[in-house]
Amino acid sequence: MTNHHRSEISLHVNGVTHRLGVDNRTTLLDTLRENLGHTGPKKGCDHGQCGACTVLLDGRRVVSCLTLAVAAEGAEVTTVEGLAGDGELLPLQQAFIRFDGFQCGYCTSGQLCSAVGMLAEHAAGWPSSVTADVSPDGPTPVLDAAEVRERMSGNLCRCGAYPSIVRAVLETEAAG
Amino acid sequence: MKEFAYQRAADIRDALIAGGGGARYLAGGTNLVDLMKEGVEAPTRLIDVRRLPLDGISEAADGALVIGATTTNSDLAAHPEVRRRYPALSQAVLAGASGQLRNMATVGGNLLQRTRCAYFAAQECNKRVPGTGCPAIAGAHHNHAILGWTRSCVATHASDMAVALTAFDAIVRYETLDGAGEIPLSEFYPPVGDTPHVETALPPGALITAVVLPGAAASPRSRYRKVRERASYAFATVSIAAAFTEGSVRIALGGVASRPWRCRTAEAFLLDSPGSFRAAAEAELSAAEPLPGNGYKVTLARNLIETVLKELQP
Structure with missing residues (x-):
């Protein structure tokens, strides 16, 4: 007899397809960490309030703690483990090291995935809540410290490494 | 979280047939999944409508x-x-x-989306179970309503x-x-x-x-x-x-x-x-x-x- 509370799914994570059975209640975060060994995404609040579990879903940043694994079937999931290609760290990751964009490191994987998504959003011309004029006919908002802080406000750092995180993101943006 | 069945709706009609009763439509899930974790929502079926051609x-x-x-x-x-x-x-x-x-x-x-009244998330109240009262009126209500509310609810x-x-x-x-x-x-x-x-x-x-x-x-x-x-x-x-x-x-x-x-x-x-x-x-x-x-x-x-x-x- 079929168990309607479980599903057989395919998850595409960092370019690899996994077949697995999950309880429908399982979040993408728990599946990544407990079933697939991707412990980069961290469980901070488990309620979408801290951003430590941020991953990219089809290139867009989302919180994996409020994403059900069954609902992520068919999407391309990128965790912090998948950001660097061939062991070469992204300029963003190198900037986090150079500017000391962390202390305990618990929020870092979420900060990195979020920043990758955020930079793509900015490059696509998306305004933010601190953008003075949201009109599409004006100049593209310059990514300054205020813009970075607003756009990254979904990622908390309880060590308070924000100044270094903002600097690392700005340096990455400036280096193009 | 209570157990639930999950299905992806193939089209709008498919979603409507599966909807109703103890079912909930799931889209982004940012509020619903959170409330399910809290036990505020306990659907028996989630109908995933996220991929229906209703975007744009x-x-x-x-x-x-x-x-x-x-x-x-x-x-x-x-x-x-x-x-x-x-x-x-x-x-x-x-x-x-x-x-x-x-x-x-x-x-x-x-x-x-549902209210973020902290009492609503934490315990029974008139919004969750009619007749169980509104703890916010005599409680912590600095974020609550000033217009149009009643003794039933001030969320x-x-x-x-x-x-x-x-x-x-x-x-x-x-x-x-x-x-x-x-x-x-x-x-x-x-x-x-x-x-x-x-x-x-x-x-x-x-x-x-x-x-x-x-x-x-x-x-x-x-x-x-x-x-x-x-x-x-x-x-x-x-x-x-x-x-x-x-x-x-x-x-x-x-x-x-x-x-x-x-x-x-x-x-x-x-x-x-x-x-x-x-x-x-x-x-x-x-x-x-x-x-x-x-x-x-x-x-x-x-x-x-x-x-x-x-x-x-x-």
């Missing part, structure tokens, strides 16, 4: 902008025509949640988007197995009365398919401003959407009532006395009934109306 924004022949129900908050806020013609809507969406949540959340889901509606949509006279389109329907957003959220658990005017099992922004409401001279307890990523204490259109001004407040509060009294006042922003705000807020802990919202709302209209006036 298009212009109707009459100049209206039709926003598909599964359009993400991010895509809505970034859309050129929204930013050009309804900038207050773009600003309202951008003022809500975080970048991650806006990428997940959808327009239809946003309208159906506020959490959406920023819906405040701007209310100012622009948006219309909600839905489908049921009996056919399609429309509800103006001004009638979408019924008055609290003694039924705070009845949160929308949607028929049972209905699926929101789109939100329509009337072309006549377009206002490049519109703005959303949100006051909150930290600079970003927090719910409103009080917020305002204001728009000047040909011969009229539109005002809606957030964070003050169980629904976005359209300021019809202030709007009518300004038709008779253009420019009398403070007096109009005071006329609107003469109906306010603050509790001991949230009287600050009356002052805040009055000042927001006056300041934003002054800045925005042609």
Whole structure:
């Protein structure tokens, strides 16, 4: 007899397809960490309030703690483990090291995935809540410290490494 | 979390057949999944409508902008025509949640999100189980309603988007197995009365398919401003959407009532006395009934109306 509370799914994570059975209640975060060994995404609040579990879903940043694994079937999931290609760290990751964009490191994987998504959003011309004029006919908002802080406000750092995180993101943006 | 069956809807009809009863439609899940974790929501079936072809924004022949129900908050806020013609809507969406949540959340889901009253999340109350009382009225209510509330419930509606949509006279389109329907957003959220658990005017099992922004409401001279307890990523204490259109001004407040509060009294006042922003705000807020802990919202709302209209006036 079929168990309607479980599903057989395919998850595409960092370019690899996994077949697995999950309880429908399982979040993408728990599946990544407990079933697939991707412990980069961290469980901070488990309620979408801290951003430590941020991953990219089809290139867009989302919180994996409020994403059900069954609902992520068919999407391309990128965790912090998948950001660097061939062991070469992204300029963003190198900037986090150079500017000391962390202390305990618990929020870092979420900060990195979020920043990758955020930079793509900015490059696509998306305004933010601190953008003075949201009109599409004006100049593209310059990514300054205020813009970075607003756009990254979904990622908390309880060590308070924000100044270094903002600097690392700005340096990455400036280096193009 | 209680166990549930999950299915992806193949099309709208498939979703409607599976909907109703103990089922819930799942789109972004940012509120629903969280409430399921808390035990506030316990659906027996989740009908995933996220991949239905209900996303995208298009212009109707009459100049209206039709926003598909599964359009993400991010895509809505970034859309050129929204930013050009309804900038207050773009600003309202951008003022809500975080970048991650806006990428997940959808327009239809946003309208159906539940209150963030801490008592509602933590225990039984009239909104969850009728007849169990409202702990907030005698409790911690500094973030609660000042307008339109009753002894049954003093919770506020959490959406920023819906405040701007209310100012622009948006219309909600839905489908049921009996056919399609429309509800103006001004009638979408019924008055609290003694039924705070009845949160929308949607028929049972209905699926929101789109939100329509009337072309006549377009206002490049519109703005959303949100006051909150930290600079970003927090719910409103009080917020305002204001728009000047040909011969009229539109005002809606957030964070003050169980629904976005359209300021019809202030709007009518300004038709008779253009420019009398403070007096109009005071006329609107003469109906306010603050509790001991949230009287600050009356002052805040009055000042927001006056300041934003002054800045925005042609």
